[in-house]
Amino acid sequence: MLYEGVLRKMQTEIGNPIQYFLVFENDFLNMNQLLDKELQIDFIKFECLNCGKDKPIYRQGFCKSCFFEVPSAGDWIMKPELSTAHLDKEDRDLEYEKKVQLQPHIVYLANSSNVKVGVTRKSQVPTRWIDQGAHEAIEIIEAPNRYLAGITEVALKEYVSDKTSWQKMLTNRIEDVDLVEWRDKLQSNIPEEASKYFLSEKTETHLDFPVLQYPEKVKSLNLDKTPSYKGILKGIKGQYLIFEDSTVFNIRGSEGYYIGLDLGSSG
Known part of the structure; x- marks a missing residue:
């Protein structure tokens, strides 16, 4: 078929x-x-x-001209710390940016090839973890906007990776780790303005892939x-x-x- x-x-x-x-x-x-x-x-x-249009794809499913124009491909997508909607400041389309940036965001730890820190909208949990091939994950903070989550990620990636080795993830050469222990160890490194959003009661989510x-x-x-x-x-x-x-x-x-x-x- x-x-x-x-x-x-x-x-x-x-x-x-x-x-x-x-x-x-x-x-x-x-x-x-x-x-x-x-x-x-x-x-x-x-x-x-x-x-x-039938034009070569540049990045993220967009042709080159669209990639540099559409609001959903702004730099703040890959670098949440560049978010400015909370300041009422536009990047490409303020209405779109407010809709996406000014909602609850999660900073999390995931284990797909190694322990990594990441950011996603709360509505994208656990979808984001699935997309990364993480077999276990845990929330660290729930921030009210993307900027606060972004600066927390920047601070924590001084101590833990923010990248996944896709080759290692796909060969399944991974180790189980205690993400609760990792979360608690990293708590003191959360920026002061985000520290009140720390999630101390969350437990690990485990994911089973087909x-x-x-x-x-x-x-x-x-x-x-x-x-x-x-x-x-x-x-x-x-x-x-x-x-x-x-x-x-x-x-x-x-x-x-x-x-x-x-x-x-x-x-």
């Missing part, structure tokens, strides 16, 4: 294991049901997530270099599809690519 559409990050539902859905304009697929099936992915064209077989060593599928690929799906973790031949495909990293997806037979 053939499906076509522009790639956007997979939608998820918490469960044991987590359920993944690939959503196209007129169809959606429960990707868990495709485990042990042969899939063929064919690149057809680009489709910018903003303007919809993976039948982890690769020993990963090789990444790049549709620009390999526009057609066929393989047997063995797992889904983070926003990656994991195939039997150790190929991994980053769905989120390929947003804005319009593909054909052919579902083959069982493995």
Whole structure:
């Protein structure tokens, strides 16, 4: 059966294991049901997530001109400490920025390849942790805006990483750690203006990913270099599809690519 559409990050539902859905304009697929099936992915064209034009994707699913114009690609997205909506100061679109920045944000610790600190909107818990392939996570503070969460992350990344090794995450060479202990150890390093938002009662969240077989060593599928690929799906973790031949495909990293997806037979 053939499906076509522009790639956007997979939608998820918490469960044991987590359920993944690939959503196209007129169809959606429960990707868990495709485990042990042969899939063929064919690149057809680009489709910018903003303007919809067939122009090369620059970053985050946008063509180059849209990336530097749309409010959802402002620098404060990747660097929350640059948020200015709480000062009534516009970056690209103040109305949009107030809507996103002036809502509760969580600073958290997650363990996907190692212990890392991160920021997400409260409404994105636990989705953000799932997208990062974290098998355990815990909240540190709940701040009323993105700026306070951002400066807390900046302060804490002096003591703990803010990056994930996607290769290590996908080979599952990870160790369980005591995130409650880590959180309590980091408490004294939270900036004073955010310290009153510390969450002392939270416990670890554990996440179970639908993976039948982890690769020993990963090789990444790049549709620009390999526009057609066929393989047997063995797992889904983070926003990656994991195939039997150790190929991994980053769905989120390929947003804005319009593909054909052919579902083959069982493995």
